[in-house]
Each structure stands twice: as C-alpha cells, then as structure tokens.
Amino acid sequence: MAGNSVAANLLMVALIAGGLFAALSIKQEVFPEYELDIINVSVSYPGTSPEEVEQGVVLAIEEEVRSHENVDRVTAVATEGRATIVAELITGSDANKTLQDIKSAVDRISSLPDEAERPIVSLKSRRRGVLRIALSGEIEERLLYDLAVRVKNELTALPGITQIEMRGLRE
Incomplete structure (x- = not known):
C-alpha cells in the first residue's frame, strides 16, 4: 500500500485527466488527408514505335516539364503511337499557374514531329x-x-x- 494515500490519489487523478485530455485532443483519421496535384501531358503520334515516340516526343516535353520549379517528380511512358508525361507538383504550389506555365512551355517546343498531334495538357488531382x-x-x-x-x-x-x-x- 502507498504510504501517502492523498498523493497517490492526486497522481492517479492527474494521470486520468492527462489521458482524457490527450484522447480528446489527438486528431484521428482512418485515411490521412493529402492533396497531390498532377499535370498530365498526352501526345498522340500515330504509326510509331515506342522508341520513336520517346526520341521524337517524350524527351523534349519531359525536359520542359522537369525544368519547372513547382514540379516535384516526372514520369513518362512511351507506347506505340502515344506519349504520356506525368508531373507531380510540390504540395502547396499553385496548380493552375503551373498548368498554364507548362502549357506555354509545351506549346513553345518546336522540335516535335509534324506527324505528332498537338499535346493535351491537363490538371488532375490524385485521389486515394x-x-x-x-x-x-x-x-x-x-x-x-x-x-x-x-x-x-x-x-x-x-x-x-x-x-x-x-x-x-x-x-
């Protein structure tokens, strides 16, 4: 038994009060909330192999997209007749401004093949x-x-x- 029951009871009340305070003030989430905006650039280049798509389209667009300050990561896929470049934006950056900047940068690329269709640049929010x-x-x-x-x-x-x-x- 405790030698000083008043001190033991006060300590117990303090621990219970601290536990209740912590339980009520801690934010609980089943799925953490996050925002991840991505910019997608798609280009159709009919009748070409993945290698031709990479050399003629992907490398030029990827370089322009990667150089933007609000872009965190870039991934690109070249398939038969199609290029897809995905840019993940830095959290908290202005997605609409970045979209406009990237659209302008992609439109300025003069080295795209004539047979390639006009690039489609769009903003998407990734959802969990x-x-x-x-x-x-x-x-x-x-x-x-x-x-x-x-x-x-x-x-x-x-x-x-x-x-x-x-x-x-x-x-």
Whole structure:
C-alpha cells in the first residue's frame, strides 16, 4: 500500500485527466488527408514505335516539364503511337499557374514531329484509392461487363463516393 494515500490519489487523478485530455485532443483519421496535384501531358503520334515516340516526343516535353520549379517528380511512358508525361507538383504550389506555365512551355517546343498531334495538357488531382473490387468468373464476358456496370452504378449512388474507375475490360 502507498504510504501517502492523498498523493497517490492526486497522481492517479492527474494521470486520468492527462489521458482524457490527450484522447480528446489527438486528431484521428482512418485515411490521412493529402492533396497531390498532377499535370498530365498526352501526345498522340500515330504509326510509331515506342522508341520513336520517346526520341521524337517524350524527351523534349519531359525536359520542359522537369525544368519547372513547382514540379516535384516526372514520369513518362512511351507506347506505340502515344506519349504520356506525368508531373507531380510540390504540395502547396499553385496548380493552375503551373498548368498554364507548362502549357506555354509545351506549346513553345518546336522540335516535335509534324506527324505528332498537338499535346493535351491537363490538371488532375490524385485521389486515394480506398477500395478495389475484382470481378471474375466462368461466365460470358458480356454478363461480367454488365455486372461490373451494375456494381459501379450502385457504388456511385452511395454518399461520399467521388470517383469510380473500371479497368481491364473490353467494352
């Protein structure tokens, strides 16, 4: 037993009060809140190999995008007939101003091949994926597609759902 019960009781009350204060003041989140804006540059270059797309389109655009002060990271993909350059912006930067600056910089590139279509520059906000659903089964592909559309429509009707993407299927 404690030699001084008043001091022990005061210490216990102080610990409980401190615990309650901490429990009520700590911010709790299931999914941390974050903002990540990305700028996407897409260019169609019909009839070309990935190597030609990289040399003719990707390298020039990537250099212009990478040189912008508000760009944190750049990734580029060259596929048959298409180039996609994605720039992740520094958190807190002015995304709309950066978008305009990058549009202007891309429009000034004179070394793009004549056969390449005009680059499409767009701003997107990356959202955190919360749920992935995979549908598969030994049924006709059309029935599986119809089921996926039905699931998408039901999920879209729920409150708080802001975006749903369907991938990996033929329409």
